[in-house]
Amino acid sequence: MTKRKDILFLYVLVFIELIVLMNSKTVIQSVIVSSSMFVLNIFPSLFPTMTIGLCLVNSNVFLVIPSVIKKTLKKLCNFDDNMTSIFIMSMIAGTPSNAVFINSYLSKGLISEKTAQNLLCCTHFVNPLFVIGAVGLGVFNSTKIGIILLSLIYLSNLIKAMILRKNFISVRKDNEAIHSFKPIETIKSSIKSAINSLLVILGIIIMFNILVTLISKMFLFSGDVSCVINGLLEMTGGIIKLKSTAFPYVAKILLAYYFLSFGGFSIQMQALSMMQKIKIKYVKYFIFRLF
Numbered sequence: 001m002t003k004r005k006d007i008l009f010l011y012v013l014v015f016i017e018l019i020v021l022m023n024s025k026t027v028i029q030s031v032i033v034s035s036s037m038f039v040l041n042i043f044p045s046l047f048p049t050m051t052i053g054l055c056l057v058n059s060n061v062f063l064v065i066p067s068v069i070k071k072t073l074k075k076l077c078n079f080d081d082n083m084t085s086i087f088i089m090s091m092i093a094g095t096p097s098n099a100v101f102i103n104s105y106l107s108k109g110l111i112s113e114k115t116a117q118n119l120l121c122c123t124h125f126v127n128p129l130f131v132i133g134a135v136g137l138g139v140f141n142s143t144k145i146g147i148i149l150l151s152l153i154y155l156s157n158l159i160k161a162m163i164l165r166k167n168f169i170s171v172r173k174d175n176e177a178i179h180s181f182k183p184i185e186t187i188k189s190s191i192k193s194a195i196n197s198l199l200v201i202l203g204i205i206i207m208f209n210i211l212v213t214l215i216s217k218m219f220l221f222s223g224d225v226s227c228v229i230n231g232l233l234e235m236t237g238g239i240i241k242l243k244s245t246a247f248p249y250v251a252k253i254l255l256a257y258y259f260l261s262f263g264g265f266s267i268q269m270q271a272l273s274m275m276q277k278i279k280i281k282y283v284k285y286f287i288f289r290l291f
Contacts (some may be wrong), residue, residue: 019214026217027210034209037236038202045127046201047194049093050100054190057101061085077122077161080170082110087123087161091154094127095267099274100197106278111171113278118167120271120280121288122160126153126260134236135256139243149257156261160288201270208234208266231255235264262289 020027062070062081065088073079079087082105090098099120106116128150136146161168212233216226224245231238238259242252263271268289272280 020210023214023217026213030210030213031206034206035202038205042201042205043198045129046097046198049127050097050194050197051190053089053093053097053101054104054193055186057085057089057104058186058190061089073161076158076165078165078168079161080168082170083115083119083168086111086119087157090123090125091157092128094125094130095123095263096197096201096270096274098123098125099271100193103275104193109171112169115168115171116275116278117280117284118164120275121285122157122164124261124263124271124289125157126150126263131260135239135260139239139256140253145253149253149260152257153260156291197274200273204266204270204273205234208264208269209237212237228255231259231264232262233264234266235259235262238264261291 062085065081065084069088070079070081070084073084073087077083077087086098086101086105089101093101102111102116102119102123105111106113111119131150131153132143132146135149136143140146212230215229215233221229223241224247227238227241227245229238230241239256242256242259245252247255268285272282272285
């Protein structure tokens with residue numbers, strides 16, 4: 001017998017389809033804007049960092065990470081070399097690249113499912129170029145604000161990793177984790193994985209931007225309320241709108257940090273969609289996005 005929640009879900013889908021059809025012009029315009037934003041802004045920044053990051057994590061990058069960093073993260077967070085590689089590369093590439101890296105290591109048996117789930121909770125970084133450039137300079141006209149926000153994000157994730165340290169258990173010795181490096185194959189597989197991941201990201205961005213557009217059209221929220229809703233659903237749009245809100249300067253900085261740390265449901269779904277090998281406990285992941 002079909003479960004009631006399945007029937008309810010079908011009704012919700014039918015309702016959404018009717019809303020989309022009734023607002024076809026708005027939806028089409030939203031898809032065009034979302035696709036343009038992806039092609040002009042998101043793809044150029046994510047594709048190189050994601051591809052190079054995958055090449056690095058698949059090529060024993062922990063061999064070139066300074067020993068002082070590995071020892072420090074081992075002491076503070078109980079990370080082995082593989083976990084350290086994921087954490088460091090996630091700091092550089094940001095989310096949802098972190099989920100791609102975690103999934104890659106998990107598929108190779110270099111980390112356990114439990115470790116993968118907990119790493120996802122403490123590697124939710126934002127691309128440094130976006131934080132310093134688009135947020136710091138673009139919204140606040142200050143590189144200093146961008147650096148402060150980026151530092152807070154790094155500190156927050158380090159604290160989360162320390163809280164979760166008991167959940168990080170090595171599945172094998174570090175010297176057993178070293179695998180052969182085949183440059184051409186590594187580059188090809190990294191490009192393929194990055195392209196597939198980015199197509200999924202494009203789809204999620206389009207769907208969430210359609211949702212934001214329809215909500216804005218159906219409900220006459222003020223600019224400030226619209227900014228907060230937008231930031232919770234789709235981070236980038238909410239941060240961009242911060243510049244034109246009436247919030248006090250300090251409140252804008254705090255909201256910017258929260259939008260970046262929370263990531264918006266759009267980026268959360270992007271990250272979860274990259275984790276193909278295991279079923280993620282979303283409640284725990286969501287809780288760690290709240291602070």
